[in-house]
Amino acid sequence: MNYKNNYDVINFVDRDFKNVNSFLVIDKEKNGILFDCWKGSVEGINKYLEENNVKLSHIFLGHGHYEHINGLEKIYIKNNDPCVYIGADDLPNLYDAELNQSAIYDTEKFAISDKVSNIKAILKDSVYKINGLTIKAFIRTSHTTGSIVYEIEELKMIFTGDALFCSQRTTIYDEELTDAWDDTLRWVFKAFPKKYIVMPGHHEYGVTLKQISKKNPYVKEILKNKK
Template identity: 25%
Template sequence: MKLYDDIEVIDNTNAHVYVIYNKGKVVQVDSGSKGDADKIINYYKTRNIRPDFIFLTHTHVDHIGGLAKVVKEFSPKVFVNKNEADIVKGKAKPEGSWLVRFFSLFVKVEPIEKVYDDLEIEKEFDNVKILHTPGHTPGSTTLIVEKGGKKYAFVGDALFSKDSQLYVNKTFARDYNLALKSAELIKNMKPIIILPGHGKAIEYT
């Protein structure tokens, strides 16, 4: 579904999977749950395109579950914060609240071997910036894209939205106080369009 010019969201995934058409490249943000992989792959195949890059805002299972299958299908470069790279590679357990860690005992995510540091994506585009926004997880990261005179922030779960309001979800945060500080960092970039992992996009002015 189209949200803004050159920005779409893949329908009916557990956590939002955004697709950005940027300077002739396709950037995917997050990868949904394991059961979302076929929806993501079908999105690209029906359009006869492929993702060049996948950017992970963090490594909870509802954001990386579909990653391995999509990577096997299209071989994109995957970017993730260095603090969570080993989680994607299957060498460490997911970080988060006790509830997140509990769920991770029952949901196994297939690892991938090769990842790139999140800051490396800034070298690919002159209109893309990385903002580290820890708290939800230690490596939670926001992808900021400037297009057409507007700034778009793909925040993962650093912020949720409900009823046109932005908030930090205390239940799933690893460090709630740090998450609140990160939320303020994002908001202080206004005017900015915030695209969360859950809930509707909000134009924060």
């Protein structure tokens, strides 16, 4: 996907496992920013970076469940220690297979080693200027209490992780988060222009908020029942 200002957004999806998405944003100088890193996409991501001479500078994680983080170490080591960002509440998930759910749902328990050292915990809503882009990180409880919605102003794009899918709702693991999650969805549709493009953690991507508000039955119900 080619966007204005000479940026490309490349999707890596594992169609054999939950349609997990990772997204690589590349500028004209071939600097890269990665959003999420499922192990099933690691080989493709690393191959693309190497073959296209892309320097990976930053990795942003949407939340701390295993299918979005368990490719982290292989990508990190292969690409000269890029800076890794994750919500503070989800930081322990990187080191605990029970918390990141790989001990429950995956055949391989995952926890990073001390080889991954360049990690920044996002403690509050923050703004980062990286590779000519303005990346805003918003901590919003949804799939986890440490979930992050990332905005790239210049691309009119948000990376929503598992907080918002284009056509459906994600699995609810913690019923206690339901009300806060619903509030987060209402916030998304209030905070960003309807023409913004949504890049979620699974399934379909590249759909506008306006389109989602019309096609996603759960979102339609949430927006109808405004608080």
